[in-house]
Every structure is written in C-alpha cells, then in structure tokens.
Amino acid sequence: MNTKVQLENLNVYFGQNHAVKSATMDFRPNSVTAIIGPSGCGKSTVLRSINRMHDLTPGARVTGRIIFDDMDIYDRSIDPVLIRRKIGMVFQKPNPFPAMSIYDNVLAGYRLNGRIDRNEADEIVEASLKRVALWDEVKDRLRANSMELSGGQQQRLCIARTIAVKPEVILMDEPASALDPISTLKIEELIEELKEKYTIIIVTHNMQQAARVSDVTAFFYLGDLIECGETKKIFTTPDRKQTEDYITGRFG
Amino acid sequence: MEREHFSKLYDAALNEIREKLLVMGGKVEVMITNAMKAIVERDSDLAERTISFDHEINHLEVEIDEKCLQVLATRQPAGRDLRFLTLALKIVTDLERIGDQCAAIARRAIELNQEPQLKPYIDLPRMAHWTGVMVKESLDAFVRGDDELALKVCLDDQFVDDLNEQIQRELLTFMMEDPETISRAIKINYISKCLERIADHATNVAEMVIFMVKGKDIRHTID
Numbered sequence: 001m002n003t004k005v006q007l008e009n010l011n012v013y014f015g016q017n018h019a020v021k022s023a024t025m026d027f028r029p030n031s032v033t034a035i036i037g038p039s040g041c042g043k044s045t046v047l048r049s050i051n052r053m054h055d056l057t058p059g060a061r062v063t064g065r066i067i068f069d070d071m072d073i074y075d076r077s078i079d080p081v082l083i084r085r086k087i088g089m090v091f092q093k094p095n096p097f098p099a100m101s102i103y104d105n106v107l108a109g110y111r112l113n114g115r116i117d118r119n120e121a122d123e124i125v126e127a128s129l130k131r132v133a134l135w136d137e138v139k140d141r142l143r144a145n146s147m148e149l150s151g152g153q154q155q156r157l158c159i160a161r162t163i164a165v166k167p168e169v170i171l172m173d174e175p176a177s178a179l180d181p182i183s184t185l186k187i188e189e190l191i192e193e194l195k196e197k198y199t200i201i202i203v204t205h206n207m208q209q210a211a212r213v214s215d216v217t218a219f220f221y222l223g224d225l226i227e228c229g230e231t232k233k234i235f236t237t238p239d240r241k242q243t244e245d246y247i248t249g250r251f252g
Numbered sequence: 253m254e255r256e257h258f259s260k261l262y263d264a265a266l267n268e269i270r271e272k273l274l275v276m277g278g279k280v281e282v283m284i285t286n287a288m289k290a291i292v293e294r295d296s297d298l299a300e301r302t303i304s305f306d307h308e309i310n311h312l313e314v315e316i317d318e319k320c321l322q323v324l325a326t327r328q329p330a331g332r333d334l335r336f337l338t339l340a341l342k343i344v345t346d347l348e349r350i351g352d353q354c355a356a357i358a359r360r361a362i363e364l365n366q367e368p369q370l371k372p373y374i375d376l377p378r379m380a381h382w383t384g385v386m387v388k389e390s391l392d393a394f395v396r397g398d399d400e401l402a403l404k405v406c407l408d409d410q411f412v413d414d415l416n417e418q419i420q421r422e423l424l425t426f427m428m429e430d431p432e433t434i435s436r437a438i439k440i441n442y443i444s445k446c447l448e449r450i451a452d453h454a455t456n457v458a459e460m461v462i463f464m465v466k467g468k469d470i471r472h473t474i475d
Binding site for chain 1: 328
C-alpha cells in the first residue's frame, strides 16, 4: 500500500476564516513529508487536523475526509483518543511534564491505556529512549526530573513519549525550531531513522531543514496546496513559479 | 518578470557573478578573434599577446569560482538560484578551456608564421567566425535566459563540425601530394580541431542554459 494518510478535499474553517482550502494529497508510508509555506498558509492547521486537534477549538469546522489506512478519522464512530494513539504529535517547544521524572514522562501516554507491570514499563522506557538516542545520556538518572535535561534532550524525550505508545504516524510541528544547531541536527538524524518504522509529517519554517530531512515536500500558500512533489525536485526544479519564488526567498 | 530577493545583498551577489561571467565571455570572444587574426594576417606579435591574455581569463575563473562558493555557503540557494550557481561554476570551466584553446591556436600561429603560407585561409576564418558567434550567443542566451537561442547554438554545432571535417579532408590531399606540407598541415589541422572544441564548449554552455531555464537536462540527447 502506498498511502498511509490521505487528505481528500480537506477544508478547515475557523469562523469566517477559510484556513485550508480543498487540499487533496497523499502521505506515503515510511517516508518523511514536509509541509512548508509562509506564516498563515495553513500548514500547521493541516497537521493538526490529521489527529483531530481542532475538535475542541471553538468555531473550528473541518470538511472533506482524512483517510488513515482505510479509516475516515472524522467518521462519527471513530474515537479521537484512538486516533491520537495511532497518530502521535511532537510540538515546537519541548513539553515534558514538569513534575515528572524522565522515566515517568516516557510512560505518560502509555499509562493512559491502563495499568502496566514493572518489567513491561522498564522495557518500554529503555526501548523508547534508545530509539531516540537518549538512553546513553540518561540511563543513570531515569528518576531525575525531566526539566534537568537540555532543550534538545527534552525534545528527544517528548519524541520518546510519543513513540512509547507505538503510533504509526508521527506529526511534528516545527520540532527543532526552539533548539540549538547541534540539537537540531540530532533531531534531523533521528527523523531519518524513525521513518523506517513510522510515517512522518513535519511542518517547518526552515526550508533547508525540509530539503534535508524529507522525501516529499508540500508547499501551501494562503490555505491552498500549491505544489506537492519529490523534495529533490521541489528544491531544484519546481513546476510552479510560486513555489520557486518561495524556496528561493523571493516571497513568503 | 524576475522578482527580487528579500535580501538585496543576495541579488547583488548573483548579479556580480552574472556580470563577471559576461566580462569573461567578452574577453574569450576577443581571444578567438585575435588568435585567428594572428594566423590570417601572419601577426606573431598579436599571437604573443593572445597567449599572455589567457592569464586574465584564468584570473577571472578563480574569482568567479570563489564568489559562487561564497554564495553557496552563505545563502544555501534553491530552485533557479541553485541552478544558476551550479551552472555558473560549470560555465567558467568551459570559458577557461576556450581561453586555453585560443592560446594553443596562437602558439601554432607563431610556428606557422615562420614558414611560407601553405594555402590561402578561407574555411578556417569562417569556422572561427561561427565559433565566435556560438560563444557569444550561448552567453547571450545565458544572460537573457533565452532557451530558444540556446537551442539554436546546440544545433549550429553541427555546421562547425562539418567545416572541421572538410578542412581535414582538404589537408589530407595536401599531405598526400607533397610530404613537405605535412608539418604545416598538421598544425592547421590542430587549429581546426581547437575551433571545433571551442564550439563544443559553447554547446555545453547552451545546454546548461536550457537546463537553467526549463529545468530540463538535454545533454547527450541532440545528435
């Protein structure tokens, strides 16, 4: 199967504001898709609609369909909690739970699904931290407060918390924009590794980052999906002039 | 119409590269003309000057290369800017090689001028003229982003190739008739080959222009 998530004629409104206009596109499994575009183009809105984060936003309305595997995630019968377990989210600012230890942070999402025994918990914590390349840095202080970690470490901890619940898709909203260059490169490398197991959709303002980490790039402008294609093509020979002007720094 | 970058400095840097390439192209054209003049008018002084002029071309090559690397490192260009810069880096190499070929022609001119003229030069100046036109047009196409003109250059290459073959055939008859002419004929043959190479470099530039404008690689497709 070559599509993990599919937008079909997706529209998102906030009151009178038509934020995303009839977007139709596919997200390939085990690959990284970057969504780029100037502020207010609707890229974060698209990302958030994929795990139903607009459900509780007053005045927000979503039409069209988002198909995840064979499931329409906006179908009335679908439990949003299930969707969010399958489709995880990593935010711009690292947001570990401040009162919790590193260990408990990793398990925070997993525990919502019910009680787990000690051995299972240990395994999940170790596996998740190893997967985000944080294990060696924190294995001796798992009970320490998560706020003791650096920003980059906190962000990797948040990614560990996301993958601990075994999602299939990971949404990332500017995951490295609050981090220093080295931590940013670590996150980028991690993204490259994570795509073996997950489908990753990333929103970023940093075009070089999109060019570096993604396989496919979608360019949004004023709520319209202007162009979507192989990243190497979008950044060298895009089809649309608007895309070219944006990636070359001529407007946006 | 071409939009400007948000950063005026970025535009200025790209323009500087564009202008330097044009200057380099202009100098190379002068070299082709002078190298040929040195042969036709048997002017060894001019030939010497053409040879030493090659330094200026080499100097520009280094300057343009440096500027391109600087922009690549600081701006991380994309899209047509990326295509322009990678193209500029290749065009300087082609122009520099054309300069080398002109210097080689001038060296043969000095040698030929020390012996009696083998034959009146008719096809050689014609070839030099059209080769010069191809170089000029390929650079015009580059500056204007004119892919049609670039395509014309690619197609014109055949004409220069044909002239080269014709000259070679003619020289062969001289050599067969009189072995005395062999040394001169080989030199003229070499000059003809140099001009044919110059036309190939112009064709390279033209093909790259088409890539820059249309984003489509046509290398090794035209025969």
